[in-house]
Amino acid sequence: MSDKNTDVQEEWSGMVEQMNDAVAESMEQNMQAQAAFVESWTEALSDSVPEDENLAEGVEGYNQAYEVWMDAAERMFERSGDAAQGEDVDPTEFRDIWLQSANEAFKEIMGTSAFAAANGQLIESMMEMREQADEVSQETIAEMGFPTRGDVEEVGERLLELERRQQDVEEKLDRVLEAIEE
Known part of the structure; x- marks a missing residue:
């Protein structure tokens, strides 16, 4: 016990x-x-x-x-x-x-x-x-010779401007072609 x-x-x-x-x-x-x-x-x-x-x-x-x-x-x-x-x-x-x-x-x-x-x-x-x-x-990337974000943005803006201009030229060309066909 x-x-x-x-x-x-x-x-x-x-x-x-x-x-x-x-x-x-x-x-x-x-x-x-x-x-x-x-x-x-x-x-x-x-x-x-x-x-x-x-x-x-x-x-x-x-x-x-x-x-x-x-x-x-x-x-x-x-x-x-x-x-x-x-x-x-x-x-x-x-x-x-x-x-x-x-x-x-x-x-x-x-x-x-x-x-x-x-x-x-x-x-x-x-x-x-x-x-x-x-x-x-960005400075390091630029020093290495690679495109920076700013470079890529600038190229993008230029491409958009080129597309806009191309569209304007195509529209003018279409109007000229329509005028010739008439």
Whole structure:
């Protein structure tokens, strides 16, 4: 009988240890995600100084996101306590708490005009980089002796003009032929 009790205690201890490890790992991942989020948000805002109104709204959005994270941490702590007291807690519930919180937190941030301004600047920078890369590639193609996009467009325009002129000549020729036949 004592072997059964020992087995149950070992099984229970193993399960509690696994849950503790999962909670600790989950909290560590959460802290890393928060740190990465704050770092990327800070970088986005530090590239330019947003207007006071945008900055205030951005800070408010970040504060709301922080509250969401803290609520999630509190729920995790409560559910861990429930599990430690013997309540049957599904480990996926912990994952769901963090995923839902991440979605809510990012929604709080992404809904701000500061985030929109930062994204607008990012897109503008990307478009400028694309234009520069396109110019470099066209220059490189020209230096290699190949026709550039501009060259091909010019040839296309000339072909269209030639077709238009040819059509005009054909119409005049048809009128001349009709006049001769009459």
